[in-house]
Amino acid sequence: MADIERGNRPLSPHLQIYRPQITSVTSIFTRVTGNALIVGAVLIVWWLIAAGAGPEAFARADWVLTSWLGNLVMFGSLWALWYHTLAGIRHVIWDNGYGLELETAEKLGWIVIFGSGVLTVLTVLTLWIF
Amino acid sequence: MRYLTDRKRAEGLGASKAGTEHHWYMNVSGVGLTLLIPFFVFILGTSLGAPYEEVVATLSQPFPAVIVGLTIAAGMLHFRRGAQMMIEDYWGGMTRKVMLWTVICLSYLVIAAGLYAIVRIAI
Numbered sequence: 001m002a003d004i005e006r007g008n009r010p011l012s013p014h015l016q017i018y019r020p021q022i023t024s025v026t027s028i029f030t031r032v033t034g035n036a037l038i039v040g041a042v043l044i045v046w047w048l049i050a051a052g053a054g055p056e057a058f059a060r061a062d063w064v065l066t067s068w069l070g071n072l073v074m075f076g077s078l079w080a081l082w083y084h085t086l087a088g089i090r091h092v093i094w095d096n097g098y099g100l101e102l103e104t105a106e107k108l109g110w111i112v113i114f115g116s117g118v119l120t121v122l123t124v125l126t127l128w129i130f
Numbered sequence: 131m132r133y134l135t136d137r138k139r140a141e142g143l144g145a146s147k148a149g150t151e152h153h154w155y156m157n158v159s160g161v162g163l164t165l166l167i168p169f170f171v172f173i174l175g176t177s178l179g180a181p182y183e184e185v186v187a188t189l190s191q192p193f194p195a196v197i198v199g200l201t202i203a204a205g206m207l208h209f210r211r212g213a214q215m216m217i218e219d220y221w222g223g224m225t226r227k228v229m230l231w232t233v234i235c236l237s238y239l240v241i242a243a244g245l246y247a248i249v250r251i252a253i
Contacts, residue, residue, distance in 0.1 A: 008222070011219065011220060011222060012219040012220065031212070034212050035216055037205075038209060038213070041240055044174065045240050046243075048198070048244060048248065049247040052247045052248075058182045065178060066178065066179050081167060081171065085164055088160045088163075088164065091160075092157060092160065092161065095153075126172075126175075127176060
C-alpha cells in the first residue's frame with residue numbers, strides 16, 4: 001500500500017489547457033467568487049463579535065469595515081455574492097436537465113454576468129434609500 | 131424500462147465514492163442560501179455603517195438574528211465543501227492536507243464565532 005504512487009496522482013486538467021468559452025469562464029468564476037467570499041465572511045463575523053463585545057470594540061471593527069478599503073471589499077463581496085447566487089441557480093437549472101442546449105447555456109452565462117452587475121447596483125441604490 | 135433510478139446508478143461511483151452525497155449537499159444548501167441571501171444582504175446592508183446602538187437593536191430582534199446566524203452557518207458549511215473540492219482539484223500530497231485542515235477548521239471557527247456573536251448581541 002505504501003509504495004503505491006502517492007502525491008503524484010493526476011489532478012484536474014488545468015484551466016489554461018482549454019480555449020475560454022462563456023460557459024467555462026462563468027463556471028470558473030463561480031468557484032473564484034465562492035472561495036473569495038471567505039474574506040467578506042471573516043470580516044462580517046469579526047464585526048458582529050465586536051458589536052457583541054461593546055462600543056469600543058465595535059468602533060474599531062466598524063472603522064475598518066467602513067474605511068475606503070473596507071467599502072471596496074464589501075462592494076466586491078456583494079457582487080461576488082450575487083454572482084455566485086445567480087451562477088448557483090444556473091447550475092441547479094442544468095442539474096435538473098434544463099438549459100443545456102448550447103445557445104441557452106451561453107445565454108445563461110450572459111445573464112449571470114449582467115444580472116450580477118444589475119443586482120449589485122440595485123442593492124447599493126436600495127440601501128442608499130433606506 | 132429501467133428499475134433503478136438515475137441517482138441509484140450514480141451512487142458510490144468515482145474515486146471518492148461520496149460524490150453523489152456531496153452534490154446533493156451543495157444542491158440543498160445552495161437552494162436554502164438562495165432564499166436566505168436577499169434577507170441577509172438587506173439586514174447587514176442597512177446595519178453596516180449605522181451607529182452602534184442601532185446595529186445592536188436591529189440584530190437583537192428575532193428575525194434578523196435567526197437569518198444572520200443561519201446564513202453564516204449554512205454559508206460556511208457550503209463553503210467548507212466547495213473549498214475542499216477546489217483544493218482537491220488543484221493540489222496534492224501534503225500541501226492538500228495542510229490546506230484541507232486549515233480550510234475545514236476555519237469554516238467551523240467562523241460558524242462558532244458568528245453564532246457566539248449573535249447570541250452575545252441578543253442577550
